[in-house]
Amino acid sequence: MLVFVVVCRRGLRLPRNYHNHGGPSAIPESAPRDAARAEFARRLSAAMIQKGWNQSELARRASDHYADKEIGRDSISVYMRGKALPTPLVLNAIANALGVDPADLLPTRGVPSASAASPKMEAKDMGDGTVWLRINQQVPWQVALTIMAALQHDERMKENDEQERKNGT
Secondary structure (H helix, E strand, C coil): CEEECCEECCEECCCEEECCCCCCCCCCCCCCHHHHHHHHHHHHHHHHHHHCCCHHHHHHHHHCCCCCCCCCHHHHHHHHCCCCCCCHHHHHHHHHHHCCCHHHHCCCCCCCCHHHHCCCEEEEECCCCCEEEEECCCCCHHHHHHHHHHHHHHHHHHHHHHHHHHHCC
């Protein structure tokens, strides 16, 4: 099991655990969900280009394989932008329409994912004296806890400074 810590501007959130449930469409333990969604989007786009289909065409063709239900173009758009992964039934319908195996679309172990291109660490200047920090690497728990403690301390210091400004001290 791999643990990712999510940090946002408002402070620290609890660690999120990602499990690999096995099977041909499993998300690799080594990739965060956003990387898996990005890789799925890349593969879906490549398969659509190979067929010469747009999103509407894929939605129509995939709906033919989806047990009397319709897959909307908006859903395909969401998958293409890497915002979500399809359910197993929708994934099978899309794969059948494209004439590929579901495993060809969804990243699995041993296949490089989009996270391989993501930097391990990234800092973006927010222009207001702060920086948006993103850490995308596996670290020992002690290192993660140290980083989390430093971020929580920084957040508390900001809150104290803000309170002092409000109180005029």
